[in-house]
Each structure stands twice: as structure tokens, then as C-alpha cells.
Amino acid sequence: xxxxxxxxxxxxxxxxxxxxxxxxxxxxxxxxxxxxxxxxxxxxxxxxxxxxxxxxxxxxxxxxxxxxxxxxxxxxxxxxxxxxxxxxxxxxxxxxxxxxxxxxxxxxxxxxxxxxxxxxxxxxxxxxxxxxxxxxxxxxxxxxxxxxxxxxxxxxxxxxxxxxxxxxxxxxxxxxxxxxxxxxxxxxxxxxxxxxxxxxxxxxxxxxxxxxxxxxxxxxxxxxxxxxxxxxxxxxxxxxxxxxxxxxxxxxxxxxxxxxxxxxxxxxxxxxxxxxxxxxxxxxxxxxxxxxxxxxxxxxxxxxxxxxxxxxxxxxxxxxxxxxxxxxxxxxxxxxxx
Amino acid sequence: xxxxxxxxxxxxxxxxxxxxxxxxxxxxxxxxxxxxxxxxxxxxxxxxxxxxxxxxxxxxxxxxxxxxxxxxxxxxxxxxxxxxxxxxxxxxxxxxxxxxxxxxxxxxxxxxxxxxxxxxxxxxxxxxxxxxxxxxxxxxxxxxxxxxxxxxxxxxxxxxxxxxxxxxxxxxxxxxxxxxxxxxxxxxxxxxxxxxxxxxxxxxxxxxxxxxxxxxxxxxxxxxxxxxxxxxxxxxxxxxxxxxxxxxxxxxxxxxxxxxxxxxxxxxxx
Numbered sequence: 001x002x003x004x005x006x007x008x009x010x011x012x013x014x015x016x017x018x019x020x021x022x023x024x025x026x027x028x029x030x031x032x033x034x035x036x037x038x039x040x041x042x043x044x045x046x047x048x049x050x051x052x053x054x055x056x057x058x059x060x061x062x063x064x065x066x067x068x069x070x071x072x073x074x075x076x077x078x079x080x081x082x083x084x085x086x087x088x089x090x091x092x093x094x095x096x097x098x099x100x101x102x103x104x105x106x107x108x109x110x111x112x113x114x115x116x117x118x119x120x121x122x123x124x125x126x127x128x129x130x131x132x133x134x135x136x137x138x139x140x141x142x143x144x145x146x147x148x149x150x151x152x153x154x155x156x157x158x159x160x161x162x163x164x165x166x167x168x169x170x171x172x173x174x175x176x177x178x179x180x181x182x183x184x185x186x187x188x189x190x191x192x193x194x195x196x197x198x199x200x201x202x203x204x205x206x207x208x209x210x211x212x213x214x215x216x217x218x219x220x221x222x223x224x225x226x227x228x229x230x231x232x233x234x235x236x237x238x239x240x241x242x243x244x245x246x247x248x249x250x251x252x253x254x255x256x257x258x259x260x261x262x263x264x265x266x267x268x269x270x271x272x273x274x275x276x277x278x279x280x281x282x283x284x285x286x287x288x289x290x291x292x293x294x295x296x297x298x299x300x301x302x303x304x305x306x307x308x309x310x311x312x313x314x315x316x317x318x319x320x321x322x323x324x325x326x327x328x329x330x331x332x333x334x335x336x337x338x
Numbered sequence: 339x340x341x342x343x344x345x346x347x348x349x350x351x352x353x354x355x356x357x358x359x360x361x362x363x364x365x366x367x368x369x370x371x372x373x374x375x376x377x378x379x380x381x382x383x384x385x386x387x388x389x390x391x392x393x394x395x396x397x398x399x400x401x402x403x404x405x406x407x408x409x410x411x412x413x414x415x416x417x418x419x420x421x422x423x424x425x426x427x428x429x430x431x432x433x434x435x436x437x438x439x440x441x442x443x444x445x446x447x448x449x450x451x452x453x454x455x456x457x458x459x460x461x462x463x464x465x466x467x468x469x470x471x472x473x474x475x476x477x478x479x480x481x482x483x484x485x486x487x488x489x490x491x492x493x494x495x496x497x498x499x500x501x502x503x504x505x506x507x508x509x510x511x512x513x514x515x516x517x518x519x520x521x522x523x524x525x526x527x528x529x530x531x532x533x534x535x536x537x538x539x540x541x542x543x544x545x546x547x548x549x550x551x552x553x554x555x556x557x558x559x560x561x562x563x564x565x566x567x568x569x570x571x572x573x574x575x576x577x578x579x580x581x582x583x584x585x586x587x588x589x590x591x592x593x594x595x596x597x598x599x600x601x602x603x604x605x606x607x608x
């Protein structure tokens with residue numbers, strides 16, 4: 001059926017509005033829940049006339065819940081956007097944000113920071129730097145006779161990932177088993193528990209990365225036709241691929257450095273988007289960004305409210321997200337995949 | 339002249355493949371590249387499309403040297419229909435055809451209203467207008483080829499380059515595809531350069547009264563070029579393929595003459 005004219009435009013505008021409003025609603029919603037009990041009235045007062053509420057309420061809403069929810073939104077959006085981008089670049093619906101060794105690189109960075117520098121802000125810095133380093137190394141490892149193809153790059157990513165994974169094991173082996181080892185283990189499970197505004201600095205690389213992916217979103221379709229066809233269609237494949245992989249790398253590295261490894265989102269959120277609105281990246285990228293943000297805010301909300309002790313978010317994402325994914329898979333009959 | 343190839347020589351390492359080849363393709367003309375496997379048909383297409391860049395001689399598209407063109411400039415002069423296409427994602431037919439408009443936009447370009455119109459016109463042209471919203475992974479081999487042809491048409495280039503476009507099509511679909519190409523050459527003035535293993539293709543175009551030339555490539559040797567009737571003789575087929583064949587004169591119901599090749603056997607039995 002031909003879709004043209006005003007009806008189509010109205011639907012597009014409604015979708016765009018929903019994609020912007022939904023994550024904002026989720027962030028607002030998450031301000032009302034937490035371990036420190038605050039009535040709805042108190043939260044509203046803290047939001048709109050902070051001078052009238054006690055300091056503890058103000059701190060809970062503005063210094064604890066809001067930065068945390070924002071961080072979760074950015075991380076979810078970034079992981080989903082980079083996952084969608086990597087899937088198109090590598091012409092493979094099964095790859096996710098960690099494809100180029102990012103997670104293992106970041107993990108090693110975090111280990112070094114925890115073991116050698118006592119963690120803290122160093123964890124954040126080192127994991128970001130090593131995540132970027134892993135992607136650069138993957139690119140060089142996959143470079144054969146001055147050309148890096150998508151296949152050799154995936155190979156490079158696998159190799160570099162395995163290398164950093166071995167380094168992580170060494171760090172675990174030498175870490176102090178009573179203080180450092182638990183920190184490492186918890187880092188790998190992912191958490192937003194200590195996020196303050198200073199850590200939201202990572203929103204800058206995430207925003208740049210998402211902007212690059214968002215602007216390239218239609219060209220992602222062309223890239224997914226394969227290098228040869230994309231070039232014949234008039235795409236400067238190397239330049240486009242560099243922009244997209246660069247953007248996706250900034251997204252993933254910054255996300256991992258805030259929250260630790262949350263591996264599953266980058267694979268499945270784009271897939272949920274594919275089932276809902278199809279494979280056209282022009283729509284899929286914004287939908288993934290929005291869904292990723294909503295999903296992660298919700299998961300973080302659950303992780304800090306479900307039980308007395310906080311559940312690591314990486315575990316929760318997989319526990320809740322996978323059954324939901326199976327449900328969607330059945331309901332949409334695979335979304336044209338079969 | 340739309341495509342002009344002058345003394346093109348190409349070698350893989352030390353092994354020469356294309357030897358001093360000269361060829362032109364004009365508006366409305368169909369040129370069929372023939373030759374055994376590994377004779378350099380695809381390589382010649384790759385040189386034309388700027389994929390192979392280390393050759394001697396020159397390839398000129400609409401007056402511009404292909405080696406000095408950007409990818410976008412090339413894609414505005416020559417469209418490409420690949421021999422095989424492996425879908426990675428189930429895009430809709432329209433989404434695939436729209437990709438033919440890539441060269442019209444900049445670094446972050448996306449298709450606009452005019453691009454959608456060109457895309458729908460191209461789909462109309464190949465008779466797939468009603469398929470626009472279907473996932474292109476659900477199509478038959480013949481339909482998929484037509485989608486790739488529509489994508490190439492959406493590029494609105496003077497030249498279209500096809501690599502064995504009918505190799506995976508059945509008897510009927512092959513004919514329909516050839517008819518579409520003939521129609522495009524005749525009525526739109528499209529220049530067509532196609533590699534094919536089917537030696538009857540040039541005869542078919544010739545019988546339709548189209549300006550067609552056949553080029554017979556042989557690995558490392560100089561190519562032979564001519565009208566299908568003059569080039570494709572029993573003698574040539576024996577020399578190039580080692581196949582004994584007879585060229586038969588036939589006629590359709592209206593009495594229009596046509597030629598066809600009957601295979602008699604291989605060289606050894608002689």
C-alpha cells in the first residue's frame with residue numbers, strides 16, 4: 001500500500017513526539033520511588049519549590065534520584081543506538097555494542113583502576129580510555145594489506161576482546177580477594193548506584209556518538225547492503241563507516257564507564273524496535289534510542305526498589321528483558337526474519 | 339559517448355587478464371560481455387565501476403575519467419546490478435529501491451519527496467509498484483532481480499552495468515528481464531553493459547532490432563568484438579569454449595528472423 005500525504009506526516013510527527021516524551025516521563029516517574037521514603041507531595045514540592053522542603057528530601061530528589069535516572073537514560077539510549085548501528089555496519093542482526101572488544105577493554109581499565117589506584121574516579125577514566133583503545137586495536141588487528149573490511153574487523157574485535165579478557169583474569173588473580181575482587185565483580189555486573197552529576201560528564205561523548213549515528217541513520221541502510229553495493233550506490237563507505245563506528249564507540253565506551261558492563265541491551269532493544277516499526281534505520285535509530293532510555297530507567301528503578309539490597313542492573317536487564325523478548329518474538333512471528 | 343574504454347590492460351599479479359581492450363557503449367546501445375569463467379568479464383565491470391583502480395589505459399564515463407571521480411559522481415553516471423545479493427535485513431521493497439538515491443545526498447543526506455517519486459517511478463517501470471511495502475526477503479529470485487534493477491533505475495544514470503543478471507532466473511523470468519532491459523534501451527536511451535554466460539542473449543536483442551554488440555573475452559588475450567551475428571559463429575565458439583555448436587536461423591510466428599545456438603558436443607569427440 002502506498003503511504004503518502006498528510007496522514008503519514010501526522011503519524012510521523014506523533015511518533016516523534018512520543019519518542020521524546022516517553023523517556024522524559026520515565027525519568028520523572030523514577031523520581032517518585034526510592035529507598036528513602038518520600039510521599040508524592042514531598043517529591044513534587046522538592047521539584048517545583050525546593051526551598052520549602054527539608055534538605056534530605058531535596059538531596060534525595062535532586063542529588064540522588066535525578067542524576068541516576070538521567071545516567072540510566074543516557075546509557076540505555078547509547079547502548080541501543082550503538083547496537084543498532086553496529087548491526088547495520090556489520091550486516092549482522094546478532095552483533096551488539098560489545099562487538100569490537102569494548103566491554104573487555106573497559107573491564108580491564110576498571111580492574112587496573114581498582115587494583116592500582118583504589119577505584120573511584122580512576123575507574124571511570126580508565127574504563128573509558130581502555131574501551132576506546134580496544135576499538136582502535138581491533139581496527140588495527142583487522143587491518144590486512146592496508147584495508148580493514150567488516151569481517152576482519154569483527155575478527156579483530158574478537159581477538160582483542162579475548163586478549164583483554166585474559167588481562168582481566170590476571171588482574172582478578174592478583175587483586176586483593178577481600179576488597180578489590182568484590183569491587184571488580186560488582187563492576188562487571190553493572191550499577192548506577194554511585195552516579196552523581198560529575199559522572200554525567202560522560203553524557204557529552206554519548207551525545208556526540210548518538211548524534212553521529214542519528215545523522216547517519218538513513219545511510220546505515222545503505223551501509224548494510226555491503227561494502228561493494230554501498231559504494232556502487234554512491235556512498236563513501238570508508239568515511240560513513242568511520243563516522244558510524246566512531247559514534248557507536250563513543251556511545252559504548254562512555255556508557256560502560258558510567259555503569260559497568262550491561263551487555264544485553266545493545267542487542268535486544270534494536271530488535272524490539274525492528275519488531276515494532278521495521279528495519280529502516282531512519283525510524284529504527286530514534287526508536288531504539290527512546291526505547292533504550294525508557295528500558296534502562298525502568299530497570300534501574302526496579303533494581304533499587306525491588307529488594308532491600310540493590311540488584312545489579314546487568315542481571316536484572318537479562319532476567320526481565322529476555323522473557324519479554326521471547327514474548328515479542330512469538331507475538332510478531334519473528335518480524336519477517338523467518 | 340557514454341562509456342569509453344581505451345586500451346585497458348589489467349593483470350592479477352603477473353597473470354594478464356584483460357589485454358589492450360577498447361570498447362565504447364553509446365546511448366540506447368546494449369553491449370554483452372561474453373567469455374568463459376575467469377575470462378575477465380566481472381573484472382572489466384569492476385574497472386568500469388571504479389572498484390579496480392590499478393589498470394593501464396583509460397576508462398571514461400560521460401567524458402570523465404573514472405579514477406578521478408568520487409563514489410557519488412560515479413554513482414550518478416553508472417548504476418550497478420550485482421550478480422547476487424545477500425539480504426542482511428528484511429527491508430521493504432521501497433526502502434531498498436530508495437537506496438538508489440544515495441548519490442543525490444551529502445554526507446548525512448536522507449531521501450526527500452522527489453527521491454520517493456523517482457523510487458516509485460522506478461518500481462512502476464519494472465512492474466513492481468504493488469510490491470512496495472513487502473519485505474524484499476520474501477520475494478522470488480526473479481522479483482528480487484527486478485527490485486535490484488529498479489534500485490539501479492532510481493539512480494537515473496545514463497549507463498547501467500549488470501553482472502550476469504539472469505543467471506538465477508527461470509526460463510520465463512529471464513525473458514521478462516531481457517524485455518525490460520530492451521525496453522529501457524529502446525525507449526529511455528539507457529546504455530547497457532552486461533556480462534552474461536547466455537550466448538543467446540545478444541541474439542535475442544539483435545532479433546528485437548536493438549543496437550547490440552557482443553564482446554568475447556579470453557583470459558589474457560585480446561578481445562573480439564562485433565555484432566552478434568558476425569562474432570558468434572561456430573568457429574568462434576569452438577576456439578573460445580572448445581564446444582562444437584551450430585548457429586541456427588529460426589523465425590517467430592510473424593516471420594521475424596532470429597538466431598539461436600544448438601550445442602553439438604565437446605571438442606574431444608571430433
